[in-house]
Amino acid sequence: MAEFNKLAQAFEYYFQCAPDVMTRAPGRVNLIGEHTDYNQGFVFPAAINFGTDVAVGRRDDRIISAVAMDYSGATSYFSMDDIRFDQAQPWSNYVRGVLKVLSETYDFNGVNMIITGNVPQGAGLSSSASLEIAVLKAVASLYKLPLSGVEAALIGQRAENEFVGCSCGIMDQLISALGKAGNALLLDCQSLAYEYHPINPDYQVVIVNSNVKRGLVDSEYNLRREQCEEAASLLGVESLRAATMDQLYAGRERMSDPVFRRARHVISENDRTLAMGRALEESDYRIVSQLMAESHRSMREDFEITIEPVDTLVAIIDEVIGTQGGVRMTGGGFGGCVVALVPKELVPSVENAVSVEYHARTGIRESLYICTAEQGAFSETSLDENC
Ligand code: GAF
Numbered sequence: 197m198a199e200f201n202k203l204a205q206a207f208e209y210y211f212q213c214a215p216d217v218m219t220r221a222p223g224r225v226n227l228i229g230e231h232t233d234y235n236q237g238f239v240f241p242a243a244i245n246f247g248t249d250v251a252v253g254r255r256d257d258r259i260i261s262a263v264a265m266d267y268s269g270a271t272s273y274f275s276m277d278d279i280r281f282d283q284a285q286p287w288s289n290y291v292r293g294v295l296k297v298l299s300e301t302y303d304f305n306g307v308n309m310i311i312t313g314n315v316p317q318g319a320g321l322s323s324s325a326s327l328e329i330a331v332l333k334a335v336a337s338l339y340k341l342p343l344s345g346v347e348a349a350l351i352g353q354r355a356e357n358e359f360v361g362c363s364c365g366i367m368d369q370l371i372s373a374l375g376k377a378g379n380a381l382l383l384d385c386q387s388l389a390y391e392y393h394p395i396n397p398d399y400q401v402v403i404v405n406s407n408v409k410r411g412l413v414d415s416e417y418n419l420r421r422e423q424c425e426e427a428a429s430l431l432g433v434e435s436l437r438a439a440t441m442d443q444l445y446a447g448r449e450r451m452s453d454p455v456f457r458r459a460r461h462v463i464s465e466n467d468r469t470l471a472m473g474r475a476l477e478e479s480d481y482r483i484v485s486q487l488m489a490e491s492h493r494s495m496r497e498d499f500e501i502t503i504e505p506v507d508t509l510v511a512i513i514d515e516v517i518g519t520q521g522g523v524r525m526t527g528g529g530f531g532g533c534v535v536a537l538v539p540k541e542l543v544p545s546v547e548n549a550v551s552v553e554y555h556a557r558t559g560i561r562e563s564l565y566i567c568t569a570e571q572g573a574f575s576e577t578s579l580d581e582n583c
Pocket of ligand 1: 322364527
C-alpha cells in the first residue's frame with residue numbers, strides 16, 4: 197500500500213490496528229455543460245489530481261466511528277440503526293447520508309474510518325462528491341459489496357438530495373467514480389451513457405480559484421433547479437433535455453423572463469457540450485475557445501451564476517490565450533473556480549498575468565492549480581488480518 201503509507205499510520209494512531217482498505221476518490225473539474233445534469237442533459241467533466249482519502253476497518257457492533265483528520269481529528273460516532281442529520285458536524289452528513297442510503301440495499305456491519313483530503317472546499321471542485329464516493333467505495337471494498345461505479349454515484353446523489361438537502365445532479369459523483377487518467381468524460385445524464393475523450397497532451401488544464409467561497413446548499417442552486425423544472429413544465433416536456441430552442445421561443449410568453457433565460461442557458465449549453473466533444477476530437481481549439489467563451493457568457497447573463505471576481509479571472513486569462521485555448525467558470529457558480537485549456541507554452545504567461553492582474557483588479561489573491569486528469573476512485577485492500 198505504498199501510496200497510502202501515511203494514511204495507514206494515521207489509522208493505526210486512531211484505532212490501534214492497521215486498516216483493511218484504503219481508498220482515494222478524486223474531485224472534478226467540468227470542462228463544459230453546467231447545470232445541465234439535473235436537466236437530463238450533457239456534461240463534460242474530468243477527475244482531477246485532488247481528492248479524498250479514506251481508510252477503513254471492520255467492527256462488528258453496527259457502529260460507525262469516523263474521524264476527520266482535517267478537522268483536528270473531530271469524530272462522528274453513530275449507530276447504523278439510527279442515522280440522523282448532525283447539525284454540529286456538517287462534514288459528517290456526507291458520511292451519514294451515503295451509509296444510510298447504502299444500507300437500504302446492502303447488508304454490512306460497523307466501520308472504523310479516517311478521512312483526509314486536499315480538494316479545496318467551497319471552490320466548485322466537488323470536495324463533497326469525492327468524500328461520498330471515497331466512503332462508498334471503501335465500505336463496499338471492506339464488505340465485498342458488488343457496488344458498481346454508476347450505482348455508487350446514484351447513491352451519492354440520493355444522499356445529497358434526500359439527506360444533505362442539495363438538489364444536485366449526477367455529474368460530480370459519477371466522474372469521481374468513473375474518471376480515467378488523461379481523459380475527460382462526455383456523459384449523457386439521461387441514459388447515463390458515457391464516452392471518454394483524451395485530453396490533448398499539448399494542452400494543460402489550469403484551474404484558478406477566485407478564493408470567493410461558494411456554498412451549494414446555501415446558494416441559489418436549488419432555486420435554479422426549480423426554475424428549470426418550471427420552464428420544462430410550462431413547455432409541456434419532461435425535462436429541458438427534450439426542449440428545442442424553437443419551442444422555448446414559442447413558449448416565451450408563458451414564463452417569466454428569468455425562467456426563460458434559465459431554460460435558454462440549459463438548451464444552448466447542451467448543444468455546446470456536444471459540440472465541444474467534436475471540437476476536442478478534431479483538436480479545433482478555435483472552436484473550443486468559442487464554445488467555452490459562449491458558455492461563460494450564458495452562465496453570466498442567462499443563468500446568472502457568475503460573480504465579478506470570476507468574470508475578471510476569465511477576462512485576464514482570455515487576454516493571454518485568445519483563440520488558442522478556452523476559459524470559463526466551472527462548477528455550480530456563485531464563486532469558486534475557472535477552468536482553462538491552455539497551450540502548454542502559454543502556461544507561464546497565464547500564471548504571470550493572473551498573479552499580477554487578479555489582485556490588482558479585485559484586491560483578492562487567487563490560487564492556481566496545474567491539473568491532470570486522473571483515474572476515478574480506487575482501493576487497496578490489505579491481505580492481512582488486521583483488527
Ligand atoms: C454542482 C452539482 F453538484 C452538480 O450536480 C452540477 O449541477 C454542477 O453544480 C453544475 O453543473 O457541482
